[in-house]
Amino acid sequence: MLELKNISFQAEDEKEILKDVSLAIDDRIVVITGPNGGGKSTLAKVIAGIVMPTEGQIILDGEDITGYSVTERAKAGISLAFQQPVRFKGLTVRDLITIAAGRELTVSEACSYLSEVGLCAKDYIDRELNASLSGGEIKRIEIATILARGAKFSVFDEPEAGIDLWSFRSLIHVFEKMQREHSGTILIISRQERILDIADKIIYIKDGVVERYGPKDEILPTLIGTARAGCDILMDKLD
Amino acid sequence: MIDEIGKSLLKEVAELDALPVGAYNIRVNGESSVRNTTANIDIVSKEDKTGIDIIIKPGTKNESVHIPVVLSQAGLKETVYNDFYVGDDCDVTIVAGCGIHNCGGGDSSHDGIHRFFVGKNAKLRYVEKHYGEGDGRGKRVMNPTTEVHLSEGAYVRMEATQISGIDDTVRKTVATLAANATLEVQEKVLTDGVQHAVSEFNADLNGAGSSCNIVSRTVAKDESVQHFSSTLNGNAPCSGHTECDSIIMGAARVSASPNLTAADVDASLIHEAAIGKIAGEQLLKLMTLGLTEAEAEERIVSGFLK
Numbered sequence: 001m002l003e004l005k006n007i008s009f010q011a012e013d014e015k016e017i018l019k020d021v022s023l024a025i026d027d028r029i030v031v032i033t034g035p036n037g038g039g040k041s042t043l044a045k046v047i048a049g050i051v052m053p054t055e056g057q058i059i060l061d062g063e064d065i066t067g068y069s070v071t072e073r074a075k076a077g078i079s080l081a082f083q084q085p086v087r088f089k090g091l092t093v094r095d096l097i098t099i100a101a102g103r104e105l106t107v108s109e110a111c112s113y114l115s116e117v118g119l120c121a122k123d124y125i126d127r128e129l130n131a132s133l134s135g136g137e138i139k140r141i142e143i144a145t146i147l148a149r150g151a152k153f154s155v156f157d158e159p160e161a162g163i164d165l166w167s168f169r170s171l172i173h174v175f176e177k178m179q180r181e182h183s184g185t186i187l188i189i190s191r192q193e194r195i196l197d198i199a200d201k202i203i204y205i206k207d208g209v210v211e212r213y214g215p216k217d218e219i220l221p222t223l224i225g226t227a228r229a230g231c232d233i234l235m236d237k238l239d
Numbered sequence: 240m241i242d243e244i245g246k247s248l249l250k251e252v253a254e255l256d257a258l259p260v261g262a263y264n265i266r267v268n269g270e271s272s273v274r275n276t277t278a279n280i281d282i283v284s285k286e287d288k289t290g291i292d293i294i295i296k297p298g299t300k301n302e303s304v305h306i307p308v309v310l311s312q313a314g315l316k317e318t319v320y321n322d323f324y325v326g327d328d329c330d331v332t333i334v335a336g337c338g339i340h341n342c343g344g345g346d347s348s349h350d351g352i353h354r355f356f357v358g359k360n361a362k363l364r365y366v367e368k369h370y371g372e373g374d375g376r377g378k379r380v381m382n383p384t385t386e387v388h389l390s391e392g393a394y395v396r397m398e399a400t401q402i403s404g405i406d407d408t409v410r411k412t413v414a415t416l417a418a419n420a421t422l423e424v425q426e427k428v429l430t431d432g433v434q435h436a437v438s439e440f441n442a443d444l445n446g447a448g449s450s451c452n453i454v455s456r457t458v459a460k461d462e463s464v465q466h467f468s469s470t471l472n473g474n475a476p477c478s479g480h481t482e483c484d485s486i487i488m489g490a491a492r493v494s495a496s497p498n499l500t501a502a503d504v505d506a507s508l509i510h511e512a513a514i515g516k517i518a519g520e521q522l523l524k525l526m527t528l529g530l531t532e533a534e535a536e537e538r539i540v541s542g543f544l545k
Contacts, residue, residue, distance in 0.1 A: 048527055070526040079527065086524040089484065090456075090542035099538065100528045149528065 001026035002047070002153055002185065007056035009042055009208075017042045018053070019208040027200035028179050031188045033223065034205040040189045041083060043205065044157045047187070048080040049073040060153065077184075079151035083158045085142035088129045093141055096129060100145035113144040116177070118170050135162040143174060152184040160192050172198060196220055241267055244311040248338030251370040253307040259334075263305040264291055266319070268312045280304055280331075290320035290352075293333075297326030297358060305334045308351070313343020313377055318350040327358035327390070336368040339379040339404070348380035355385070360392040367397070371404030378406040385412045389420035391446065396423045401436070402544065403429065409437045416477070418446030426455040427544045430463035430491070440469040444477035444506065453481040458540050459491035470498040473506025482511040486543060488536075 002025045009018040018039045032040050045051045047058065049070040058066045065076055088096075097110045111121030117140040127133065129141070139162045146154050163171060175198055178186055188195055196202055202219040204212040212219050241249070245267050249255045258265075258273065262280035265272045271291070276282050279299040283292045293304055306321065325331060341347040357363055371379035387395055401408060414422050422442065430436050442451045451471065459465045471479040483495040497510035517539050525535035 050523060050527075070523060071529060071531050074527050074529040082520075082524065082527075086518070086520045088521055088539065088542060090545050091538070092542075095538070095542060096528075099525060099530060102529055145528065 001061060002187075003057075003059040004043075004047075005057040005059065007043075007046060007053045007058070009039075009046060009051060010054045017208050018046065021056070021205075021208070021210055023203065023210060023213060025185060025187060025201075027185065029175060029186045029188065029199050030201045030203060031190055031196050031199040032203045032205060033189075033191055033196060034211075038206045039208040040205055041157055044080060044155045044187075044189055047073075047153075047155055048078055050080075074151075077152035079146050079149045079154040081142050081146045081154070081156040081159060083161060083189075085138045086129075087131060087133070087138065091129050092125070093127050093129060093144075094125045096141065096145055097148045100148040102149075105148070110148075113147045114141075116147055116174060117141070117144045119144070139163055143171075147174070147178070150182060150184075154178070154184060154186050156186070156188045156190075158189055158191075160190060160195065168192075168194065171195075193224075196223070241265070241272060241309075242311065244340045245309045248309040248311065248340055248370065248372075249307055251372075252309070252336030252338040252368045253305055253334055255305065255307065259303070259305040261303040261305070262293070264293075266306070266308040268310060269315055269317050277302065285320060285322075288320050289317065290322070293321065293323045295323070295325045295329055295331055298328045299326065300330045303332040303334065307335065308337040308349055309340075310338070310347050310349055311340040313341050313347060313373075313375055314345030316346070316348045318352065320352045321354070323353065323355045325355065325357045325361050325363050327361060329358065329361040329363070331362075332364045332366070334366045336366070336370070337381055337383075338369075339371045339381070340373045341371070341377045341379050342373040342375040344376050346378040346380055348378075348382070350382040350384070352384045353386070355387045355395070357387065357389050357393040357395055359390045361390070362394045363396070365395065365397045367399045369399075369401040369405055369408070371406070373404075379404060380407045381405050382409045383411070385410075387412070387414040387422065389414065389416045389422060389449075391417045391419055393417070393420045395421070397425070399424070399426045401428050405434065405436070406432075407435050410439065412438075412440045414440075414442040414451065416442065416444050416446055416449035416451060418475075419448040420446060421449070422451045422453075424451075424453040424455075426453075426457075428455070428457040428465065429460070429540075429544055430458075430465055431460040432463060433461070434463040435465075436463070437466045438468070440481065441472075442470070442479065443472045443474060444479055445474045447475045447477070449475065449477045451477075451479045451481075455481075455483045456543060457483070457485045457493070458488070458544060459485060459493050460488045462490045464492045465494070467493075467495045467512075468498065469496075469510065471500070471508050471510075473499075473501040473503055473508050475503050476505035477503070477507070479506070479508045480511075481509070483513070484511075485514045486540065487514055487516055
């Protein structure tokens with residue numbers, strides 16, 4: 001279980017992005033949603049240790065990880081799929097998946113993670129993570145590294161953003177399979193209704209404040225017309 | 240005789256555990272130690288100066304020549320002239336390389352002057368690795384000069400690597416290309432401490448349809464200094480591309496200077512140069528996968544120079 005206790009985060013320009021956020025997350029799939037600029041991505045970064053909260057505590061399975069560095073949090077069992085994956089000249093897909101797994105992988109093991117995200121392993125395993133990969137390809141590789149990590153708490157920051165030709169349904173399958181086969185918690189930041197639909201619980205954040213948090217069946221009906229507002233065209237494209 | 244230090248240097252520069260297959264000439268501490276020739280590849284000592292001529296018969300396919308050099312005697316300085324005559328229609332690999340072990344007070348240096356005359360439609364892969372070790376105060380110095388002359392339709396791929404232990408180096412590469420010849424160069428350099436590395440390329444694309452691609456990836460750590468310069472002269476309808484990509488760390492200093500001259504309206508020449516530190520987000524990404532900052536940095540550098 002991940003507990004956030006009275007988390008606040010103030011940016012350097014003094015804008016308060018998270019205001020006294022308290023949450024206990026122990027369900028299998030939890031989706032954070034809410035309008036742009038509401039603090040969703042900042043919350044993901046606070047959990048992964050990329051930004052330190054100005055106030056508050058973060059507890060993972062009873063262990064206070066508030067003062068932990070990014071590396072220490074990763075070792076404690078937190079995993080983060082970046083909204084915009086990072087490119088590396090020289091590192092290959094195989095290298096990244098091996099680092100993620102934390103051990104040497106057989107070719108077939110590494111390939112199985114790529115197949116999960118709909119990439120033909122043979123074509124990708126030795127590709128460099130450089131500018132030759134499309135936005136959609138590198139996004140899927142990012143998701144494959146999280147599968148390889150198999151952490152107890154995996155955070156996905158807008159996993160649907162930039163997913164090109166790969167069908168949206170396949171992305172949902174990845175989460176469902178993770179839910180079936182792994183024991184950890186999956187925290188997804190998304191504004192996509194179909195992702196909200198696979199959640200056990202939904203967190204709605206607006207202006208840095210948790211406005212609503214509860215079971216999907218309770219929260220989702222209250223969001224229709226808010227979470228989707230303004231991006232129907234994008235949603236249609238993703239479909 | 241090759242002693243234990245020599246054997247370990249040979250392994251570093253030529254990946255040799257035993258004598259190689261094919262033609263070879265192994266030079267140890269200023270003298271040719273062992274040599275082998277084949278029916279198609281002859282190796283002859285020069286009479287007027289130090290060095291060898293390597294003569295590869297036209298049409299020789301799938302053969303290799305190893306000519307590694309090791310220096311383990313502190314304070315030894317030498318200049319060696321090696322000429323390679325690669326006949327028409329050959330398809331061969333030449334592996335050179337120099338390892339210096341200097342544990343004494345005097346500087347050790349090896350200056351290899353290599354000239355390649357590559358015949359029509361011949362294909363050559365040339366691999367060169369430079370390596371230094373030893374904790375003496377004496378510097379380990381290498382100044383390789385490589386001249387490559389490509390005849391019509393020839394293809395040459397050069398892979399030059401200097402990853403460790405060379406204190407001072409000036410690498411000069413000069414190439415001339417006839418019609419439809421292709422030259423590819425891949426250079427990798429890492430400097431640390433107070434090491435100094437200069438790499439200068441100069442290619443004359445003289446023949447119609449010739450092309451040249453020079454890619455240099457370097458990492459400069461600590462207080463080391465690197466300079467890369469690349470001159471392409473397009474004298475005919477041709478295409479040339481040169482790229483220098485460097486990671487700078489610590490208090491290092493890196494400079495890159497392109498110099499393109501086109502003397503033909505159908506010459507297309509491109510230069511790219513990028514110098515920068517490791518991106519913060521690259522470090523962060525690997526740290527979220529469980530590596531420490533130092534481990535992440537090491538992985539990024541080793542991947543970049545792979």
